[in-house]
Each structure stands twice: as C-alpha cells, then as structure tokens.
Amino acid sequence: MKRVPAMTAAWIALGLVAMGQDAALPTLTDSRPALHELQRKMSEVRSLYLEFTQERHLKLFNEPLKSEGAMLLDRPALIRWETTSPYQSIMLGNHKSVAQFESNNGEWKKLKLGFPQLLRRVMEQIALIHQGKLDSLTNDFAISVATGTDVAVLTLAPKDETMRSMMSSLVVKLLPDFSGTREVLTYEPGGDFTRIIFTRERHNVTFPAGTFDQTNPLGIAALRAAMDHAP
Amino acid sequence: MLRDCSLMFLVSVLLAGCSAAKQSLQGTVPVPAQPFPPDALVTQRGVLTVRGRQFSVNGYIAKSQSRGLRLIMTENFGAVLADVLVNPEGKVFVMRAKPPFRRAWVERYIAADLKCIFGEATDSNCPVRVVSPTHFILERRWYKVDLWTVETKPGTQPAEMFDVTRGGNP
Numbered sequence: 001m002k003r004v005p006a007m008t009a010a011w012i013a014l015g016l017v018a019m020g021q022d023a024a025l026p027t028l029t030d031s032r033p034a035l036h037e038l039q040r041k042m043s044e045v046r047s048l049y050l051e052f053t054q055e056r057h058l059k060l061f062n063e064p065l066k067s068e069g070a071m072l073l074d075r076p077a078l079i080r081w082e083t084t085s086p087y088q089s090i091m092l093g094n095h096k097s098v099a100q101f102e103s104n105n106g107e108w109k110k111l112k113l114g115f116p117q118l119l120r121r122v123m124e125q126i127a128l129i130h131q132g133k134l135d136s137l138t139n140d141f142a143i144s145v146a147t148g149t150d151v152a153v154l155t156l157a158p159k160d161e162t163m164r165s166m167m168s169s170l171v172v173k174l175l176p177d178f179s180g181t182r183e184v185l186t187y188e189p190g191g192d193f194t195r196i197i198f199t200r201e202r203h204n205v206t207f208p209a210g211t212f213d214q215t216n217p218l219g220i221a222a223l224r225a226a227m228d229h230a231p
Numbered sequence: 232m233l234r235d236c237s238l239m240f241l242v243s244v245l246l247a248g249c250s251a252a253k254q255s256l257q258g259t260v261p262v263p264a265q266p267f268p269p270d271a272l273v274t275q276r277g278v279l280t281v282r283g284r285q286f287s288v289n290g291y292i293a294k295s296q297s298r299g300l301r302l303i304m305t306e307n308f309g310a311v312l313a314d315v316l317v318n319p320e321g322k323v324f325v326m327r328a329k330p331p332f333r334r335a336w337v338e339r340y341i342a343a344d345l346k347c348i349f350g351e352a353t354d355s356n357c358p359v360r361v362v363s364p365t366h367f368i369l370e371r372r373w374y375k376v377d378l379w380t381v382e383t384k385p386g387t388q389p390a391e392m393f394d395v396t397r398g399g400n401p
Contacts, residue, residue: 054309056305056309058303058311060293060301060303060389060391060392060397061272061291061293061389061392062389065274065291086274086276086381086382087274087276087289087379087381089276089287089307091307100287102276102278102287104366104377104379105363105366111278111285111287112280112283112284112285113284113285113286114281114284114285114286115284166310192311194308194309
C-alpha cells in the first residue's frame with residue numbers, strides 16, 4: 001500500500017484536508033456527509049493565504065519552540081511556504097518544480113535542493129487535496145469527524161504501522177461550517193507534538209506578481225501589504 | 232517518503248564519509264572565545280551541503296556550564312533527526328538517531344561538530360570557520376554545514392536536559 005510520509009501529512013493538514021477529533025466532542029457515526037461538505041467548501045477556494053505560529057512541543061523543553069510564517073496556495077498548483085521567524089526561509093512549488101531560498105543576513109540564496117522531484121510530488125499532492133480531492137487519503141488514514149457548536153474537529157489516524165511510529169494522529173480544528181481553519185496538531189507516539197495556530201486567513205485573494213516566482217520571489221512585506229488591501 | 236528518501240541520501244553521503252580517510256585539518260580556524268552565554272538555549276539554522284546538494288535543518292542547543300550540551304536536530308517541519316548529549320567531560324551520548332541515521336554517524340560527525348562550536352576546549356579536529364559571531368561554516372571532506380545562530384536565550388536550562396537517562400526515545 002502506498003504510504004504517506006509525515007511531511008506530506010503535515011502539508012495535507014495545512015491544505016485543510018486532514019482533520020482530527022476532540023475527545024470532548026461527539027464523533028459522527030458517518031463522517032462522509034461532513035467530508036463531502038468540506039470538499040464542497042474547499043472547491044470554492046481559488047486561493048488561500050494563511051499566517052501561522054508553529055509551536056513544537058518537546059517534552060525535554062520547558063517552553064515550546066516557536067516559529068512564525070505564512071502559507072499561500074493558488075490554483076491549480078502554486079504553493080509557497082515561508083518561515084519568517086526565528087529564521088527566514090521560503091519554499092515554492094508548482095506542477096513542474098520546487099525551489100527553496102534561505103536568507104543570510106538579509107540576502108536570499110537559492111538552495112541546490114537535494115531530491116527536488118520528491119518535494120514536487122508532495123506539492124502536487126497538496127494541490128490536489130486543496131482542490132477537495134480527499135479520496136486518496138482514505139486509503140492511508142482512518143478519518144473521523146466530531147462537531148460542536150463552535151468547532152469542527154477531524155482526526156486522521158494513520159493505518160500504516162510505519163507511519164504510526166512517526167505520527168500517532170493528526171488533528172485539524174475548523175470553524176463549524178468548514179469555512180476556516182483554526183489550528184492543526186500532529187501527535188507523535190512519544191508524547192511530543194506540533195501545534196500550528198492560524199492567525200490570519202484570506203480566501204480567494206489575487207496574489208501580486210512574483211509571489212510564486214522560483215527565481216526571485218516577492219518579499220513577504222509586499223505580500224502582507226497586498227493582503228492588507230485584499231477584499 | 233520524501234523525508235525517508237532525503238535521509239537516505241544524507242546517509243549515503245555519511246556512509247561515504249565514514250569510510251573516508253581522516254580529513255585534512257589545514258586551513259581551519261579555531262572557534263574564538265565562547266560566543267555563547269555559559270547557560271543558554273541556542274537556536275540555529277543550518278544548510279547542509281553534500282555533493283553539491285543542499286538540505287536545511289534546525290538545531291536547538293541547550294548549553295550548561297556545569298552539565299554539558301544537548302542538541303536536538305530537526306528537519307524543516309520539526310521531525311527529530313538526531314538527539315545528542317555531551318557531558319562536561321566531553322563524553323557523547325547519542326539519545327536518538329532516527330533511521331536511517333546510525334548512532335555512530337551522529338556521534339562521529341554531529342556530536343563532533345557540536346563540540347567544535349559549543350565545547351569549552353579547542354579540539355584540533357575542528358574544521359570550523361567563523362564568518363561572524365552568528366555564522367559558522369563547518370567543512371569536512373564530505374560535507375559542509377553553514378550554521379546561523381538565529382536566537383539565543385540566556386538562562387539555566389532544565390537539569391533533565393542533561394540527564395542521560397531522560398528524554399531519549401528509541
């Protein structure tokens with residue numbers, strides 16, 4: 001059976017597909033109508049802009065390791081994942097290629113990526129899922145849905161044993177009508193987990209030229225300014 | 232699969248490194264007087280270059296003047312690649328080495344590089360170039376690592392961080 005790597009799963013989650021359940025909420029007996037509704041909502045989203053705070057909770061550390069950034073998706077398959085703090089890094093993908101830039105004292109340097117074709121494949125999967133094509137996930141995850149008055153929670157539990165050794169579950173918390181994402185959590189068998197909190201989400205925005213440019217990507221400041229003026 | 236394959240690539244390179252002859256140490260510059268507080272949590276961003284291909288990693292280093300060093304190394308999305316403890320005497324304990332990494336490689340290369348940058352003593356086997364107080368370049372025969380210190384939080388780190396019986400998962 002084809003396996004989904006942890007990184008893909010994270011991307012999937014960020015693509016608003018994978019979802020988890022909150023133990024306090026009742027789990028739906030039949031999750032298919034909810035998933036269908038989610039897919040319908042996703043199909044209406046032409047583009048997506050998210051800002052996030054990522055917290056890496058490791059048992060050894062007193063405090064979570066935090067990073068901040070933004071994720072942008074544009075149909076049919078343009079993706080930008082940018083970390084803005086505590087370091088600066090940009091990953092860009094489309095149907096054909098991927099690129100990564102690292103900032104060195106304010107100067108961006110494009111990496112000569114190892115195994116770019118694999119990253120591109122992950123990007124393609126994210127794009128497909130972003131279009132609401134969830135079918136491929138059901139082979140790899142047991143998906144359950146729980147709903148409450150102010151949150152909808154989906155849980156993806158990996159079916160594959162190897163995958164479970166890396167990630168015990170993946171949880172996505174959404175607005176109850178699936179119109180927005182609140183946070184994504186990935187739990188690991190040893191008790192460590194990652195929490196991604198979305199602080200700003202815009203749908204169907206028109207991104208400025210250069211947003212997904214793999215040679216000279218537009219800076220995040222200009223992007224944020226454009227989002228400030230987006231309808 | 233992406234991560235697995237990326238790791239496989241790194242491993243293949245490290246394998247080659249393991250079988251290589253001892254590196255030349257000429258032209259290296261010792262790390263100057265400690266650029267880090269005696270007790271601190273340091274976050275570093277690194278770009279590993281192997282055979283012309285590059286991979287980015289994150290390093291979180293707990294530093295204690297009396298208890299030693301602890302490094303957690305992760306890939307871009309947070310998965311732990313290596314976890315290593317160095318006690319004040321310089322003895323290395325590999326707490327975690329995720330497959331396909333081997334513990335011996337973590338000890339031989341990652342721990343050695345950690346000691347080069349954060350260790351008290353100047354080791355002759357430290358091919359480190361200090362570009363700036365926040366930028367180090369480690370260059371061995373088979374790989375090069377550009378390391379940028381992106382955050383330093385001074386302060387005493389939890390004792391558990393330096394307990395060899397704590398925190399390591401298989």
